[in-house]
Amino acid sequence: MxxxxxxxxxxxxxxxxxGWAAASIYLEQRxxxxSKLSGAIVALLGAMVLANLGVIPIESPVYDAVWSYVVPLSIPLLLFQSNILKIxxxxxxxxxxxxxxxxxxxAGAIVSFTLLKDLIPGLPHIAAxxxxxxxxxxxxxxALASRFDVPGxxxxxxxxxDNLLMAVYFLVLIALPAFGFxxxxxxxxxxxxVESRDEVDKTAAASYWKRKEIALNDIALAVxxxxxxxxxxxxxxxxxxxxxxxxANIFLTILRAIIGDNYLMLTTLTLLLVTLIPRYFERINGAQEIGTFLIYIFFVVIGVPASIPLIIQNAPLILLFAAIIVFINMLVSFSLGKLFKFDLEEIILSSNANIGGPTTAAAMAISRGWTKLVGPILIVGTLGYIIGNYIGTALGFWFSSMM
Known part of the structure; x- marks a missing residue:
């Protein structure tokens, strides 16, 4: 096109x-x-609209560069203050x-695969x-697209x-606290x-991202x-x-998947360093701000491919497959969350972290003013990088054996 x-x-x-990442942050704080929508959703939706209007391309080497360089650099920066032992x-x-x-x-993947396995070619790898x-x-x-060598x-x-449903689901999660039910x-x-605070002149995001002292030394050490x-x-x-x-065998395959995966190694090494030498990382101001700005660029990129005409033309059944997974994730999260007496905010952020990852969940927590949950959901959500690879790989092989 x-x-x-x-x-x-x-x-x-x-x-x-x-520029749009910067604008999203400005709008969120202004x-x-x-702020209620969250800068992450503003960034994603803005890119989605321009892509569907034919202003920006759906694919470009520039977007690949964001995946290859910007995302990896943002992960350690976001984890510098996340000492597992402390939180x-x-x-x-x-x-x-x-x-x-x-x-x-x-559960959603299993149900959805069972219902649609005869209708969608290549569904085991799509499911993975x-x-x-x-x-x-x-x-x-x-990571899983690369692992299974899925056709382009x-x-x-x-x-x-994936991106369209993620955006829609985030809007649903953001709206839930407004319902009395x-x-x-x-x-x-x-x-x-949050509702008891007397901060009528500031958005929740502006209150969280307060101006702080930062020196050239901080920027140099962080980056x-x-x-x-x-x-x-x-x-x-x-x-x-x-x-x-x-x-070679099951043990070596699992070991290779753990220590041979770029993002698992990156997350593990960062968390290990932060835990072993916490004072070094705690003294660096601005790392979270720099990492968050980088991840906002990523939010813009993931909104770009969500072309509605392409979905209607090429992937309506894949949309149905993914929607079933999201619906069952939500159903299980809120049903069992209610059964085990979890707070609404904890359920919303955990489901968000599943569907979108730790950074989108942290962005939502910040945008809503749930500041005590920002660090914890970032750490917990990061575990999704690990178990998500295992779950996707296991389901991919299992579903392939059923075809």
Missing amino acids: NTLISPDETWLLWAFLV FEWA WHESGRLLIIFLISAIGTV MISGSYTGGSVNFA ETVSSAVVV FRNKFGTPHIDE GTSFVIVAVSFKLAEVFSNLIPED
Whole structure:
């Protein structure tokens, strides 16, 4: 499809990605409607609208660069203040409901596959990608697409569906606290706390992202350390992936999947360093701000492929397949969350972290003013990078054996 900005207009596309990410943050902190919606959704929806209007291309090497470089650099920066030992007591409840929500994704994938396996070609691999994505975010989608060597046209159709449903579901989750039914059925301590604050002149996002002291040294250490961690992690993953034979036996296959995966190694090494030398990372100001800005660029990118005409033309059944998974994830999350007396905010963020990943969940927590849940959901949601790969891989092989 011809677009106003062509895929090879590198500077124009970078200007759009970075500029719209900046605009989304500004809107989120300046206007109440954008704060309630969250800057992440503003970024995603803006890109989706322009892509569907034919202003920007659906595919470009610029978007690939965001996946290859911007996303890996953002992950360590977002985890610099996430010392597992310090926030474990706050994360325990979230971990349980997050795992319950993951069970919902698995149940949804099984039900959806059973209903549609004879109607969608290549469904086992599509199921692997989407179930992995809906257990920890789009990072898993990319990893599983590569692992199963899925054809490009199948990946394109599935990613469009994945991103569109993710955006729609986030809007649903954001709207839920406004309904009296959910406020009456679930505990809402964080919502009650926000409503009791006397901060009429600031949005929740502006209150969270207060101006802080930051020096050139902070920027240098934050960015430099992130580059080093990414480089070392990816190199270690490459070394282990080459050393451990593929499909030798079950133990080596699992070991290779753990220490030979770029993102699993990156997350593990970062969390290990933050736990072992916490004072170094705690003294770096601005890492969370830089990492969040980078991840907002990613939010813009994941909104780009959500072309509604392409879905209608190429992937209506894939849309139905993914929608069933999302619906059952929501059903399981809220039903069992109610049964085990989880708060509404915990259920919303855990389901968000499953479908969209830790950064979208953290962005939602920030936008709603649930500041005590930001760090915990970021840590718990990061586990989705790990279990999502396992779940997607396991379901992919299992479903393939059934065809």
